[in-house]
Amino acid sequence: MDAALDIAALVLVLLGAFLCLTAAIGLLRFRDVPSRLHAATKPQVLGVMLIAAAIALSMRSWTVVVALIPVVLIQLATAPLNAHMVGRQAYRNGTVDEATLVVDELADRS
């Protein structure tokens, strides 16, 4: 049972590492700031959640879980804030690929 839980924790760590890799590949291949932001959000939320679940599975104590919950909650709270600020400034700077936009709801305000 312990060995199975340890292997499950390592598989979760591997999934988190894979999400980090997808974010890095997305950063390299996407063309403008908002699409790179889209790639960057994956490890920020899901990757940290998977790693936190792996730590909880590996330690198997409730104090560790109590310490991990604020980490995940802080990530959930700050990732959208961060993306909002960066995306807004990217739009104002004009570093958005206009040809790929379907609807530009801010077009008449700027």
Added chain:
Amino acid sequence: MSVDAIQTALIVAAHVLFAVAAALTIVRIVRGPSILDRAVASDVLLTEVLCLLGAEMVIHQHTRTLPVMLIVAAVGVFGSIAVARFVARRDQ
């Protein structure tokens, strides 16, 4: 295949994935055409550091760096917010 062999294989695979991800992110930080690209990429690098701290705790079975994870998660957001708010303004 024994349990130890499976664990070693998983640990090596996770290390390789983290290393490649960090290298690709640093490539984007160096090349990134605008300061916002660099801000996004350094935020991703910080998240990778966060994930790596957690992975190291799982691999070596200790909880000593849990406060570091908490502080990195709490403070890390201010970097790219500050860049987006005060540095990245285009001079008109």
